[in-house]
Amino acid sequence: MRRSQDFRLQRVGGQDLLVPLGPRVKDANALIVLNAAGRQVWELLAEDRTAEELAAALARRFEADPARVLADVRSFLDDLGRKGLLEP
């Protein structure tokens, strides 16, 4: 999977925001705030990635339990999909 091209990551006031671009801005009434792990996943999703690849990268960076991270990443990707933040 890969991230939608309709959003841009902007750092504003120490927060990582996903800002809608182009035609989507007229329909949007929300911004998305990412935490540190969410930002890393978003950046990696510039290319086609599997949940396993994303989880491995996060587990390495944060020295976290890979099984827990994989479950978190799958849940996060489901959430991104529901919010229209992934390519169909």
Added chain:
Amino acid sequence: KEPYEAPEAAVVRVE
């Protein structure tokens, strides 16, 4: 290292 927190995308309503 930063402490690990599950990735999150929180919605902030704006006009």
